[in-house]
Amino acid sequence: MSLNLNYKADVVVDTENLTREEWLDYRRRGIGGSDVAAIMGFSPFCTKRDLYYDKIGVKAAADEEESNWVAKEVGHRLEDLVAEIFSKKTGLTVYPIRKMFCHPDHPFMLADVDFFIAFPDGSTGILECKTTNYNCQEKWAGDSVPVNYEYQGRHYMSVMNINKMYFACLYGNNENEFIIRYMERDLELEEDLIAEEEYFWKENVEKREEPPYMEKPDLVLESIRKHFGPADKDAEQIKLPRKHLISIQNYLALKEEKAKLDSEAKKLEERMKESYVEIVEELGVSCSGVLKDGNTEYLVTYNPAYRTTIDKKSLEKLKINHPDIYEDYVSVSESRRFAVKAKGAA
CATH class of the missing domain: 3.90.320.10 (Lambda Exonuclease; Chain A)
Known part of the structure; x- marks a missing residue:
């Protein structure tokens, strides 16, 4: 052109x-x-x-x-x-x-x-x-x-x-x-x-x-x-065409691979914790420490993290006893989780 x-x-x-x-x-x-x-x-x-x-x-x-x-x-x-x-x-x-x-x-x-x-x-x-x-x-x-x-x-x-x-x-x-x-x-x-x-x-x-x-x-x-649009739990089950078989098998293989990697990651996390338990004991209630080695300075922090939550039982009480407050402050968003189960597999 x-x-x-x-x-x-x-x-x-x-x-x-x-x-x-x-x-x-x-x-x-x-x-x-x-x-x-x-x-x-x-x-x-x-x-x-x-x-x-x-x-x-x-x-x-x-x-x-x-x-x-x-x-x-x-x-x-x-x-x-x-x-x-x-x-x-x-x-x-x-x-x-x-x-x-x-x-x-x-x-x-x-x-x-x-x-x-x-x-x-x-x-x-x-x-x-x-x-x-x-x-x-x-x-x-x-x-x-x-x-x-x-x-x-x-x-x-x-x-x-x-x-x-x-x-x-x-x-x-x-x-x-x-x-x-x-x-x-x-x-x-x-x-x-x-x-x-x-x-x-x-x-x-x-x-x-x-x-x-x-x-x-x-x-x-x-x-x-x-x-x-939003999911419909009453909708009829869809019969998937065979063209999706490779995708399903690929998903299951990747899921298995991820499980192995997650397991290795958890082991590494445990070893990491083992490496710093003595340091945390040394810190006590302090949130930071410092160690100097020649020209290198290592700053260690162990800061608290706070999260405000409301448990499910309390949420139900709020809905029953104060529905007006519940409607004003509680919102529901939808997220969907994909999963595959292979029935009859060896």
């Missing part, structure tokens, strides 16, 4: 006065920047199958409130502040254009850009504003950009036909806890990106063909749970 570089992005809609539902409706008509990581298999939040369901309007059966809605709302509300800090630190002029754009050659490629940058030479760049917590700043280590954000940025540069962009990320509560990353357009990567997006849109979305699950197991299992 030879890329056409002589184009200007088309305007899909002015987003200034759109409601959130209207904006989401326009988003479902194509692929937005935050969708791309799922298509490329690098989203930490959803599978390609989840994205497919969203685009064709299939709602999850387990339609619980999003657990990270607060983080998303905080990120949205702080975009202007992040842009202001970026401008102050770089001296560059940034400005918003409240419109949704699309690629003229690939109209399914949409872009709703946070801010644009006016460079002194008259050229234009893109600014993508992010927020994260202090413990997640390592994802930006080594001048890198998290891969899901990188794909988002390359998608925007492609739609807008812009060659330069910055990412700005606030991870604390002052302007020094701030990350700035620069990225230039890569046409070779862009070709692959467009090809993957086009295949997803034309072969999956337009033809209503579910994409296969290719992501990490935990993400796939969560996707399946959301799609099918």
Whole structure:
């Protein structure tokens, strides 16, 4: 595929006065920047199958409130502040254009850009504003950009036909806890990106063909749970086809291997405890000790850990005697455990 570089992005809609539902409706008509990581298999939040369901309007059966809605709302509300800090630190002029754009050659490629940058030479760049917590700043280590954000940025540069962009990320509560990353357009990567997006849109979305699950197991299992909904203990037993036999046998073999490793790990833990019982006796009620050996200093800690729990019997009493309090403070979440029993095995 030879890329056409002589184009200007088309305007899909002015987003200034759109409601959130209207904006989401326009988003479902194509692929937005935050969708791309799922298509490329690098989203930490959803599978390609989840994205497919969203685009064709299939709602999850387990339609619980999003657990990270607060983080998303905080990120949205702080975009202007992040842009202001970026401008102050770089001296560059940034400005918003409240419109949704699309690629003229690939109209399914949409872009709703946070801010644009006016460079002194008259050229234009893109600014993508992010927020994260202090413990997640390592994802930006080594001048890198998290891969899901990188794909988002390359998608925007492609739609807008812009060659330069910055990412700005606030991870604390002052302007020094701030990350700035620069990225230039890569046409070779862009070709692959467009090809993957086009295949997803034309072969999956337009033809209503579910994409296969290719992501990490935990993400796939969560996707399946959301799609099918809560477990039904009264549902009929499913007769599994023989194609699953190899998977079952593989699971049982891995389970046996894990049991052996767990047994070895427990033995090692016992030996580790044997190695430090005398040290704990030496510490008494103290939580730390130190031992110096030449230039090496060993700091030993034996700190207490406290956990507040309520036993099952007390929980039942609370439910009977104070149902209003029970309903207010006790929540039930579902998790399912996979198991296999081989009956009639030798």
